[in-house]
Every structure is written in structure tokens, then in C-alpha cells.
Ligand SMILES: *[C@@H]1O[C@H](CO)[C@@H](O)[C@H](O)[C@H]1NC(C)=O
Ligand SMILES: *[C@@H]1O[C@H](CO)[C@@H](O)[C@H](O)[C@H]1NC(C)=O
Ligand SMILES: *[C@@H]1O[C@H](CO)[C@@H](O)[C@H](O)[C@H]1NC(C)=O
Ligand SMILES: *[C@@H]1O[C@H](CO)[C@@H](O)[C@H](O)[C@H]1NC(C)=O
């Protein structure tokens with residue numbers, strides 16, 4: 001704390017009295033950019049050349065000027081790091097990844113804080129090494145591009161981020177990818193394509209991202225995240241390729257985007273609140289999920305989540321809340337509205353018995369699920385599962401589930417399975433198709449009596 005204060009004082013002092021030092025430094029930066037042209041860089045002896053433009057704001061830092069080649073083969077990591085460091089330190093800088101080039105970069109952590117108005121403009125293609133064998137042994141296999149401690153960054157452009165995930169999806173430790181369709185045990189780390197960590201005020205817009213080895217985006221411990229008009233694509237059989245995963249992150253807006261992949265389009269983990277998702281087309285995929293929560297007896301808190309005006313098609317799930325036995329905390333204040341389902345297997349599902357192995361013992365504690373509304377959810381379901389499934393824990397039932405204007409018809413075939421309810425309290429405010437008779441009225445004793453810990 002003290003150190004930070006001293007640093008700040010020096011900085012304030014410097015801003016008010018070091019301009020004669022800063023100006024030559026800026027000249028030097030320009031020379032550094034021109035290094036490709038053979039200019040020598042000398043921080044101290046460089047005569048103060050005039051600033052590059054009368055307005056030194058809005059500087060563009062093109063990765064090509066830092067020695068990036070962009071032939072898809074050369075390792076452009078050092079050039080990107082230099083370009084990042086230079087752009088990060090300039091006010092209103094644009095770090096440009098130009099169109100017409102493919103840049104191969106290794107797993108890298110881009111660290112802030114950066115100056116205000118930082119734009120990462122991606123017009124070309126960014127790609128990692130091609131698969132696990134090409135991945136340097138000493139690089140993290142859990143993440144590719146990491147943005148760390150950034151406050152205020154806009155990442156945008158018409159470019160492509162290509163995760164080249166195929167060789168990772170086919171590792172023998174991935175489901176049914178071992179010999180004769182087995183799944184070999186052992187660690188199976190695969191990198192998240194873009195991870196934002198401990199960052200705030202982030203805007204991601206316009207980009208296309210495809211074929212991540214694992215999650216495409218992961219935001220953890222972030223605040224104020226705005227995602228607009230992005231496209232995420234991976235094959236429906238690519239394991240764990242969630243589109244956008246958020247955890248311990250609040251004030252998130254995800255709008256106007258197309259996502260198809262092999263796992264959840266959007267997954268919302270513990271510690272998220274004030275999340276607004278609007279106009280998403282999701283599928284083929286596993287749908288939009290809150291959870292899984294409460295794994296290994298953990299406490300999870302999720303609240304104030306809205307999903308509206310969206311389409312979910314050809315997916316294993318539509319809108320899902322999934323929790324493990326033995327967790328604690330709560331999920332509350334979730335509104336799903338105006339959602340069109342097209343041949344979705346479990347359009348509406350709460351599963352408090354989520355379990356990936358075969359043996360998850362039932363436990364007395366659970367993440368409490370309450371105040372969940374489903375409004376104007378229409379379309380078709382795949383008859384292999386009931387269209388509505390509310391499986392709530394024995395000890396901590398779900399409460400205040402409300403349905404209105406829900407109409408779900410079989411995509412094919414005549415079979416209309418009854419909605420499934422277990423310890424689910426709530427009401428249909430209008431007649432639904434199929435009708436739901438299995439919700440219980442009121443609030444159960446166990447919830448009234450056991451002072452359930454809300455978050
Ligand atoms: C990984 O190893 C290479 C060469 O062995 C080295 O140049 C590089 O700095 C190392 N990277 C890290 C992150 O340790
Ligand atoms: C895979 O299946 C084939 C044919 O069933 C069998 O001959 C072979 O031994 C199996 N390989 C292994 C490693 O189990
Ligand atoms: C994020 O931006 C808002 C509004 O521009 C600003 O008030 C806030 O301080 C920023 N967040 C942080 C952590 O600086
Ligand atoms: C919804 O998102 C799509 C895809 O980005 C866009 O084309 C469309 O205009 C958006 N709709 C509205 C009402 O904003």
C-alpha cells in the first residue's frame with residue numbers, strides 16, 4: 001500500500017515536472033518503432049526529435065513495426081510483447097494487428113495497467129502453435145492469451161482468432177478419444193484461448209473466434225465486461241469449448257452474438273451477479289448454463305442474471321441451472337424471457353444432482369435455488385427428454401419458480417413427456433404447453449425453518 005502511494009506521488013510529481021524528460025522518451029519510442037528501418041535506439045543520447053505528430057494521442061502501434069512477420073509460422077510472440085508494452089504505456093493507443101497476415105503467438109500474459117483509451121485492434125488472424133506437440137514444454141497448457149490487471153481495454157476488429165483446437169480435442173485423455181473409444185485417465189489440460197483476469201472495463205466487439213482448445217473466453221475476477229457482436233464457432237463434438245465463461249465477475253453485458261460449439265454457449269460460474277445477456281443465437285451447443293456450482297462442497301453465489309430475446313437451437317440444453325450435491329450459497333433472481341427453442345433436448349432444466357462421475361452421494365447441504373422466472377419461452381424440444389425438468393435437492397428445495405407463456409412442442413414425433421419436478425416450488429402464471437402440474441405451492445418448511453444462508 002505504502003509503496004503504491006510513493007509510486008503514485010512520484011508519478012504525479014513526474015507528470016507535473018518531467019515533461020522535458022517525457023518528450024525525448026516519446027521520440028525514442030518512435031525510433032523504436034522504426035527500428036526495422038535500421039534506426040539506432042538510444043534512450044539517453046537521442047536528441048529530442050519533435051513528437052511524431054502535433055497530436056501524439058491516438059498513436060497506432062502496428063505489430064509489423066515491432067518485427068512481427070505474420071506468415072503463420074514465425075513465432076511473433078516477442079514482437080507482440082514489445083508492441084503491447086509500448087502501446088500500453090501510451091495514452092489512447094491502438095495496438096494494431098493488420099489485415100492480410102496470420103500471426104503465430106505462444107502462450108502470453110499481457111499485463112496492465114495501461115493508459116486510458118487502449119484499443120487492441122485485430123484485423124488479421126491470431127493463432128497459437130498447432131496443438132500440444134508444438135506447444136513449448138515450459139508454457140502453460142491452461143491458457144493461451146491472458147490479459148491481466150487491465151482497466152479499460154477495447155478489443156475489436158474484423159479479424160479472426162483461430163484457436164487451432166483440433167489436436168487438443170483428439171488427445172487420448174479426451175472423452176472417447178483413446179484407443180477403441182476409451183478415455184485415458186490423467187491430466188488433460190488444454191488452453192483457454194482468451195483469459196481476462198483481474199481486469200475491469202473491458203469491451204470486446206466484432207471479432208470472430210473459432211476452434212479454441214478449451215473455453216473460448218474466460219473472464220475471472222473481472223468487472224464491467226461488455227461483449228457485442230462477436231461470433232464463436234467450434235464443432236459440436238469439440239470437448240469443453242464453452243463460448244464465454246464468467247466467474248467471480250459482475251456487471252457483464254453480452255449482446256448480439258452468435259455462438260456454436262461443443263459445450264455451453266455461455267456458462268456462468270460462482271460469484272457472478274448483474275449479468276445481462278440479450279440477442280444471442282446459440283447452437284448447436286449445450287445451451288446457456290448457470291453452473292455447475294457447489295462442486296466439492298464449495299459455496300457459490302449467483303444473482304441477478306437476465307437472458308432475453310435469444311434463440312437456442314439443436315442443443316443438449318436450453319436454459320440450465322446445475323449444482324452439485326453438498327454445496328452451499330444460492331442462485332437467485334434469474335429471468336429467462338423471450339427465448340425461442342429449436343429442437344433442444346432439455347429446454348428448461350434445473351439439475352441439483354449434477355454429477356460427472358457415476359457416484360456422487362446425496363448430501364444434506366445444497367446451493368439454494370430461488371426466484372427463477374421463465375417467460376415467453378416457445379419452440380420445440382427433442383422428445384428424448386422432457387421439455388421441463390426441475391430436479392431440486394431433497395434438503396433444500398427450489399422456491400419461487402415461475403412460468404408464464406411457455407409453449408414447447410415436440411420437434412418430431414408425438415410423444416409429449418410430462419414435465420419432471422422434484423422438490424420444486426413455484427407456479428405457472430399462465431397455462432403452459434405442456435401443462436405443468438408438478439410444481440408445489442408455497443414455501444416448504446425446510447426453507448422457512450432452516451435459516452438458509454443467502455449470499
Ligand atoms: C521456455 O524455454 C525457452 C527455451 O528453452 C526460453 O527461451 C523461454 O524463455 C522459456 N519460457 C519461459 C516462459 O520460461
Ligand atoms: C481394440 O479393439 C481391437 C478389436 O476389437 C482389439 O483387437 C484390440 O486389442 C483393442 N486394443 C486395445 C488397446 O484394447
Ligand atoms: C470503469 O469505468 C467507469 C466509468 O467509465 C469508471 O467510473 C470506473 O472507475 C472504471 N473502473 C475502474 C476499476 O477504474
Ligand atoms: C441481433 O444480433 C444479430 C447478430 O449479431 C444482429 O444481426 C441483429 O441485428 C441483432 N438484433 C437486434 C434486434 O439488435
Ligand SMILES: *[C@@H]1O[C@H](CO)[C@@H](O)[C@H](O)[C@H]1NC(C)=O
Pocket residue numbers: 273274275276304
Ligand atoms: C441487475 O443487473 C442489472 C444489470 O444487468 C442492473 O442494471 C440492475 O440494477 C441490477 N438489479 C439489482 C437489483 O441489483
Ligand SMILES: *[C@@H]1O[C@H](CO)[C@@H](O)[C@H](O)[C@H]1NC(C)=O
Pocket residue numbers: 353360361362394
Ligand atoms: C439422490 O436423491 C435423489 C432424489 O431423492 C434420488 O433420486 C437419487 O437416487 C439419489 N442418489 C443417490 C446416489 O442416492
Ligand SMILES: *[C@@H]1O[C@H](CO)[C@@H](O)[C@H](O)[C@H]1NC(C)=O
Pocket residue numbers: 333334335370371372373400402
Ligand atoms: C419471485 O421471483 C420473482 C423473480 O422471478 C421476484 O420478482 C419475486 O419478488 C419473488 N417472489 C417472492 C415472494 O420472493
